[in-house]
Amino acid sequence: MGRRNRNVNKFAQRKRERKEQAKNPQEKPAADTRKHYEDIVRENAAFEEYYKNQKVCPEEEWLDFMTSLKENLPTAFRITGSKCEADALLNIVKSEYFSDILNMKIKNEDKEEEEEIKPISLPWYPGGLAWQLRLSRTDIRRNELLYKLHNFLVAETAAGGVSRQEAVSMIPPVVLKVEPHHKVLDMCAAPGSKTAQLIEFLHAEEDKVPTGFVMANDVDNSRCYMLVHQAKRLNSPCILITNHDSAVMPSLITTDEKDPTVTKPLKFDRILCDVPCSGDATLRKNPDIWLKWSTGNGNNLHGIQYRILRRGCELLAVGGRLVYSTCSFNPIENEAVIHRLLQEIGESVKLVDVSDMLPGLKFHKGMTHWRPASKDMVFYDKYEDVPEKWQTVVRPQMFPPKPEDLDKYNLEKCIRILPHHQDTGGFFVAVFEKTSQLPWEKAEEQKMETNETAEVSKEEKKEPPKKKRRMGGYREDPFVFFSGDTEDVFPSIKEYYDLKSDFDSTCLLTRCHVGKKKNIYLVSSVVKDVVQKNENNIKIINTGVKTFVRCDNKNMTCPFRLSQEGLPSISQYIGPKRRVNILKEDLILVLQNDNPSNPPDIKLFSEHTQNLVKDFATGSCILEYQDTESNLKLTLVGWRGVHSLRAYTATPDTVHYLRLLGADYSKYDVNKFKKASDVSDEADTNNVAEVSQCSTSENEPNGDKENNGDVSTNETSNINST
Numbered sequence: 001m002g003r004r005n006r007n008v009n010k011f012a013q014r015k016r017e018r019k020e021q022a023k024n025p026q027e028k029p030a031a032d033t034r035k036h037y038e039d040i041v042r043e044n045a046a047f048e049e050y051y052k053n054q055k056v057c058p059e060e061e062w063l064d065f066m067t068s069l070k071e072n073l074p075t076a077f078r079i080t081g082s083k084c085e086a087d088a089l090l091n092i093v094k095s096e097y098f099s100d101i102l103n104m105k106i107k108n109e110d111k112e113e114e115e116e117i118k119p120i121s122l123p124w125y126p127g128g129l130a131w132q133l134r135l136s137r138t139d140i141r142r143n144e145l146l147y148k149l150h151n152f153l154v155a156e157t158a159a160g161g162v163s164r165q166e167a168v169s170m171i172p173p174v175v176l177k178v179e180p181h182h183k184v185l186d187m188c189a190a191p192g193s194k195t196a197q198l199i200e201f202l203h204a205e206e207d208k209v210p211t212g213f214v215m216a217n218d219v220d221n222s223r224c225y226m227l228v229h230q231a232k233r234l235n236s237p238c239i240l241i242t243n244h245d246s247a248v249m250p251s252l253i254t255t256d257e258k259d260p261t262v263t264k265p266l267k268f269d270r271i272l273c274d275v276p277c278s279g280d281a282t283l284r285k286n287p288d289i290w291l292k293w294s295t296g297n298g299n300n301l302h303g304i305q306y307r308i309l310r311r312g313c314e315l316l317a318v319g320g321r322l323v324y325s326t327c328s329f330n331p332i333e334n335e336a337v338i339h340r341l342l343q344e345i346g347e348s349v350k351l352v353d354v355s356d357m358l359p360g361l362k363f364h365k366g367m368t369h370w371r372p373a374s375k376d377m378v379f380y381d382k383y384e385d386v387p388e389k390w391q392t393v394v395r396p397q398m399f400p401p402k403p404e405d406l407d408k409y410n411l412e413k414c415i416r417i418l419p420h421h422q423d424t425g426g427f428f429v430a431v432f433e434k435t436s437q438l439p440w441e442k443a444e445e446q447k448m449e450t451n452e453t454a455e456v457s458k459e460e461k462k463e464p465p466k467k468k469r470r471m472g473g474y475r476e477d478p479f480v481f482f483s484g485d486t487e488d489v490f491p492s493i494k495e496y497y498d499l500k501s502d503f504d505s506t507c508l509l510t511r512c513h514v515g516k517k518k519n520i521y522l523v524s525s526v527v528k529d530v531v532q533k534n535e536n537n538i539k540i541i542n543t544g545v546k547t548f549v550r551c552d553n554k555n556m557t558c559p560f561r562l563s564q565e566g567l568p569s570i571s572q573y574i575g576p577k578r579r580v581n582i583l584k585e586d587l588i589l590v591l592q593n594d595n596p597s598n599p600p601d602i603k604l605f606s607e608h609t610q611n612l613v614k615d616f617a618t619g620s621c622i623l624e625y626q627d628t629e630s631n632l633k634l635t636l637v638g639w640r641g642v643h644s645l646r647a648y649t650a651t652p653d654t655v656h657y658l659r660l661l662g663a664d665y666s667k668y669d670v671n672k673f674k675k676a677s678d679v680s681d682e683a684d685t686n687n688v689a690e691v692s693q694c695s696t697s698e699n700e701p702n703g704d705k706e707n708n709g710d711v712s713t714n715e716t717s718n719i720n721s722t
């Protein structure tokens, strides 16, 4: 394969394919992988022999283990978003969707008999926000009785109200115990489902910008753009995405909080090492692994897994917590990696028992004995038995601890989840705490101190400046921070949006040095510091949440409108001049009349709202609504036209808000099973909305409704000023 091919951005390519498919929703994708999956014989003799030999589960559970592995994976999802929105959505899910299906019996794809669907709340997930259904994704997609549930999952995923994620994969962020002040590193982050959770935990305090941040890293440049997409859904100014081999992740620096004139090494309070693995615990979701499974996979990955974990321990602050996880059953990728690390670093890092954080979760304790094997399925009890030809593959560090050393390592504190435990995928999790510096960290520090003393005595002999690190891959646009309140476009933004004096304009940035600023992004001050101090040292792919978008409209004195993505971060700084406290019925009116070329006339609104906007300057504004009973608070970007008022939301968000308001959104809730001729004229005219609900991927957010300078179009807007 040529170099050009390897550099194809797979994510962008898939996006293009989906767009094409959205244009012709009736057409099936060329390669129907589903069919392919159905044809796969879910058997692999080597797999069975290997894991029977490793004793991954007691003999009496073996049949259940294998039977479960051959079944399709049930669907699981989490409800996300701010606490008040998540609570409101949870109530809707329970009362509208689950009550409908509670007593329903469905014949699943891979079962003979009809079964009850029975939604189960995952008992160990905080706030009762995570659910599992006894239905695979395909079951939900293909069954007409479930079209409303399917529409709900697709639309809410696009709006960021729901995240579809395998149940067991939700565990690592839960046990990492992230708090809003933590500096968090996700070493192998793409596609980003766990990163999303980390960000949600970071934003646990509603309406407050966290003082911590999440750095989400992946070695694969194209997969980094999946992270960009995830981050975009979450609207956080506290995330940065980097592209590096985490086994050799560079040491970073940050400003010392105690003395802002000096820098110090950046150590992370929380680190997630969700390392690349053979993935055989995802067989239920990825049946093609049955076809290619071999012992070689685990053996080959052990080394990189160990190096990533080791580097993670170095980057971890003393007192910090690190989670190592894989979706593999293989002890060579799991306990052997951990044993190797613990052997090397002594007592400075120790395993922690986190079972009390996971109430109701069934699992097996970590293994304390296993037998490395070569590709020809010969098992070894000691390295000396390994024939020379396999000695580069089966390494001495892969062997289990001696029985007399077991107490040193506490490997039983690891968590092994098998598919039959609670009808999920399999998973492995180990949680570490760092109690002191690693042995070589202490030595390095001493060496540095000695060097510093020596430097003082050789004042004249200055070393030449270090060469700038060369960073491979795609060239990213620069991160250009505002110099302060005098930055050319800032005074008009400040004036128009009545920005409070404590807003730090140096946290705004653009992605170009010269030319007209198009999109303006916002980061938290700690993220700004990390970017500015380290951008020559590590490749930063993306940071900042889009907050202002250029909009050269003759009816607006400021050339920038607000963007919904950045609104939760900037809203607290915007003064009363640009806020409208709208009534519920008026907000519903605005959302239901979302045709940008025909926005609702001011005369249609309540007297209350008409009075509020009477003397309101035209242009971008905030529409706010708070339900006094439920505490539900909605904040939307609006537009005051000369004679109209409208919301500036993307279609999935419109559906999300209408759902939360208990309003009618039926025109978007299309039953795709009905023949095209049955679909009402109204739905036909809302074709774009239908497509976004039923045909495009759940991960595909729609742009705002107009040509408004969104990332996808990158053009400035001329908004219809009706």
Ligand SMILES: C[S@@+](CC[C@H](N)C(=O)[O-])C[C@H]1O[C@@H](n2cnc3c(N)ncnc32)[C@H](O)[C@@H]1O
Pocket: 169, 187, 188, 189, 190, 191, 192, 193, 194, 195, 217, 218, 219, 220, 223, 244, 245, 246, 247, 274, 275, 276, 277, 304, 308
């Ligand atoms: C198991 S997946 C991570 C899944 C992710 N944590 C999630 O929950 O969505 C492993 C990821 O590690 C990345 N990876 C592989 N080797 C790496 C390395 N040396 N450094 C950083 N990332 C690496 C892969 O590109 C892949 O995206």
